[in-house]
Amino acid sequence: MLLGAATVVLLVCIACLFSFASWRWRSGKGKMPPGPAPLPILGNVLHVKPKNLAKTLQKLSEENGPMFTVHLGSDPVVVLHRSDLVKEALMDRADEFAARGHMAIGERANNGLGIIFSSNEGWLQVRRFALSTLRNFGMGKRSIEERIQEETEHLLEEISKTKGTPFDPVFMLSCAVSNVICSIVFGKRYDCKDKKFLSLMENMNNILKRMNSYWGQLYQMFSKILDYLPGPHNKIFAEIDALKAFVSEEIKMHQGSLDPSCPQDYIDCFLCKMQEEKKNPNSSFHMKNLITSTFDLFIAGSETTSTTIRYGLLLLLKYPKIQEKVQEEIDRVVGRSRRPCVADRSQMPYTDAVLHEIQRFITLLPLSLPHTVTKDTHFREYVIPKGTTIFPSLTSVLYDSKEFPNPTEFNPGHFLNENGTFRKSEFFVPFSAGKRICPGEGLARMEMFLVTTTILQNFTLKSVVDPQELNITPILSGTFNIPPAFQLCALPR
Incomplete structure (x- = not known):
C-alpha cells in the first residue's frame, strides 16, 4: 500500500519536473514568450479566473510583459497585450495570423464548418x-x-x-x-x-x-x-x-x-x-x-x-x-x-x-476570437510554434x-x-x-x-x-x- 502511494507521488513529481523543464525550454529568448510556470495538465489554472479571463490576462501582462505565454489547461496560449503587437500581428502580418485558434465550444458545435470557427x-x-x-x-x-x-x-x-x-x-x-x-x-x-x-x-x-x-x-x-x-x-x-x-x-x-x-x-x-x-x-x-x-x-x-x-x-x-x-x-x-x-x-x-x-x-470581445499561426513563426525576439493559439487583446488597443x-x-x-x-x-x-x-x-x-x-x-x-x-x-x-x-x-x- 505504501509502495503504491510512493509510486503515485513519484509519478506526480516526475510529471511536474517534466512540465517545468518543458516550460523552461519553450520560454526565453529565441523560444516561446515567458509566462507563469504551468502545472501538469492544469496549466495556469491557479493564475487565471475563468469567470474574468480578460481582466486576469491584463494583470498577468503587468507581471510578465506585453507578450507572454499562459497555459489554459495543457495548451499554451500566446497573449499579445499591447497595441503595437496586436496591430503588427493582425494587420502587418495578417496572412500569418489569420487562422482561427483553438476554441473548444466552437469546434465541438461546428465541427470545422461555417464562418466563425473554421479556417480551412x-x-x-x-x-x-x-x-x-x-x-x-x-x-x-x-x-x-x-x-x-x-x-x-x-x-x-x-x-x-x-x-x-x-x-x-x-x-x-x-x-x-x-x-x-x-x-x-x-x-x-x-x-x-x-x-x-x-x-x-x-x-x-x-x-x-x-x-x-x-x-x-x-x-x-x-x-x-x-x-x-x-x-x-x-x-x-x-x-x-x-x-x-x-x-x-x-x-x-x-x-x-x-x-x-x-x-x-x-x-x-x-x-x-x-x-x-x-x-x-x-x-x-x-x-x-x-x-x-x-x-x-x-x-x-x-x-x-x-x-x-x-x-x-x-x-x-x-x-x-x-x-x-x-x-x-x-x-x-x-x-x-x-x-x-x-x-x-x-x-x-x-x-x-x-x-x-x-x-x-x-x-465587447476583449480578447477578440482566438487566432493561430499555421507555421513556426518568428515574432519579435520569439518563435511561436505552428498551431499555437494567439489571444490578441483588443482591450489593450481600445x-x-x-x-x-x-x-x-x-x-x-x-x-x-x-x-x-x-x-x-x-x-x-x-x-x-x-x-x-x-x-x-x-x-x-x-x-x-x-x-x-x-x-x-x-x-x-x-x-x-x-x-x-x-x-x-x-x-x-x-x-x-x-x-x-x-x-x-x-x-x-
Missing part, C-alpha cells in the same frame, strides 16, 4: 460567398437601411406599450436586431410575440452567458476531459442544437419553394450554389455547411449587436447629461417630423463619438492611454477634435482587424446608429435607481463582456 480553404470560400450574398441583399445599401427603420418602428411600438413603467430591454432589442439579419438570411421577419421566436432569442442570450460563465471558460481549458463528464458545460450545446434545428426547418421550407431564377435570401442562394457544385466531391457548399454558416450569420448578426446597443443604453442611463446632448443633436439635425437615416450621421459628430465611445468602453487619455472613463471626447468635429482613430478596433475582421461591421454600425438615435428621438431614458448607483461593470468577462441586467423607464418626449 472551405472557410475562405464560404466567407467570400456570404459576404457577396449579404451585399447583394443590401448590406451597406439603402435597402437594408429601410429594413432597419422598419424594425425600429416595431421596436418603438413595443416600448410605447410600457407606458413609462420599468422594463428590461433585452428581448425587445434582440427581436429588433435579429429580425434584420432574419430578413436577409431567411427572407422574412418574425413577430416579437411569436413564442418560438422568443424562445430562440432566449437560446442566443443563454449561449452568450454560458460561453462566458465559469463552466463555459473551464470547458475551453479542459474540453478533452469535460467532454466525457456531465455538468452545466453541456447545456450550451443543447441551446446550440435548438438553434440549428430551427435553421434546418427553415432550410427544408426553402427547398420546397426554391426558384433558382429568383433567389430570395441567403439560404436560397446557398441552395443554388449547392446545385451548381453538386458534381464537385470536394465542394464546401453542402447541407451541413449551409446549416452551420446560416447558424453563424443568425447568431453573430443578432446577439453581438443587440448586446452592444443594450450596453449603450445602460451607459446613457448612467450619464444622463450625455444622453441630453445626443438628443439635442438629434433635434437639431433630424428634428421630430422624420426618422433618422444613415446620411444624418455625418452631420452628428457628437452622436457618432458617443457610439464609438460605447464600443470602445465596453470592448484602452491605449496614449491614444485615449484616462481610458477607463466613459468620455465621448475621445473621438472629438477640439472644434467639436469627429475624430477618427486607427485604434478603434471593436470588430477586430485584418483578415478576420467581422464581416458584418457595416450592418452592425448602421443598426447601432439607427436604433439608438430613433429611441432617443422619441423617448428619454430614465434609470429606476440613482444613476450613480448603476453598475456598468461586466458581470462576465471571458470571450465576451456581458453587461449586468438592468431596467429602465422610457418617457415619451
Whole structure:
C-alpha cells in the first residue's frame, strides 16, 4: 500500500519536473514568450479566473510583459497585450495570423464548418460567398437601411406599450436586431410575440452567458476531459442544437419553394450554389455547411449587436447629461417630423463619438476570437510554434492611454477634435482587424446608429435607481463582456 502511494507521488513529481523543464525550454529568448510556470495538465489554472479571463490576462501582462505565454489547461496560449503587437500581428502580418485558434465550444458545435470557427480553404470560400450574398441583399445599401427603420418602428411600438413603467430591454432589442439579419438570411421577419421566436432569442442570450460563465471558460481549458463528464458545460450545446434545428426547418421550407431564377435570401442562394457544385466531391457548399454558416450569420448578426446597443443604453442611463446632448443633436439635425437615416450621421459628430465611445468602453470581445499561426513563426525576439493559439487583446488597443487619455472613463471626447468635429482613430478596433475582421461591421454600425438615435428621438431614458448607483461593470468577462441586467423607464418626449 505504501509502495503504491510512493509510486503515485513519484509519478506526480516526475510529471511536474517534466512540465517545468518543458516550460523552461519553450520560454526565453529565441523560444516561446515567458509566462507563469504551468502545472501538469492544469496549466495556469491557479493564475487565471475563468469567470474574468480578460481582466486576469491584463494583470498577468503587468507581471510578465506585453507578450507572454499562459497555459489554459495543457495548451499554451500566446497573449499579445499591447497595441503595437496586436496591430503588427493582425494587420502587418495578417496572412500569418489569420487562422482561427483553438476554441473548444466552437469546434465541438461546428465541427470545422461555417464562418466563425473554421479556417480551412472551405472557410475562405464560404466567407467570400456570404459576404457577396449579404451585399447583394443590401448590406451597406439603402435597402437594408429601410429594413432597419422598419424594425425600429416595431421596436418603438413595443416600448410605447410600457407606458413609462420599468422594463428590461433585452428581448425587445434582440427581436429588433435579429429580425434584420432574419430578413436577409431567411427572407422574412418574425413577430416579437411569436413564442418560438422568443424562445430562440432566449437560446442566443443563454449561449452568450454560458460561453462566458465559469463552466463555459473551464470547458475551453479542459474540453478533452469535460467532454466525457456531465455538468452545466453541456447545456450550451443543447441551446446550440435548438438553434440549428430551427435553421434546418427553415432550410427544408426553402427547398420546397426554391426558384433558382429568383433567389430570395441567403439560404436560397446557398441552395443554388449547392446545385451548381453538386458534381464537385470536394465542394464546401453542402447541407451541413449551409446549416452551420446560416447558424453563424443568425447568431453573430443578432446577439453581438443587440448586446452592444443594450450596453449603450445602460451607459446613457448612467450619464444622463450625455444622453441630453445626443438628443439635442438629434433635434437639431433630424428634428421630430422624420426618422433618422444613415446620411444624418455625418452631420452628428457628437452622436457618432458617443457610439464609438460605447464600443470602445465596453470592448465587447476583449480578447477578440482566438487566432493561430499555421507555421513556426518568428515574432519579435520569439518563435511561436505552428498551431499555437494567439489571444490578441483588443482591450489593450481600445484602452491605449496614449491614444485615449484616462481610458477607463466613459468620455465621448475621445473621438472629438477640439472644434467639436469627429475624430477618427486607427485604434478603434471593436470588430477586430485584418483578415478576420467581422464581416458584418457595416450592418452592425448602421443598426447601432439607427436604433439608438430613433429611441432617443422619441423617448428619454430614465434609470429606476440613482444613476450613480448603476453598475456598468461586466458581470462576465471571458470571450465576451456581458453587461449586468438592468431596467429602465422610457418617457415619451
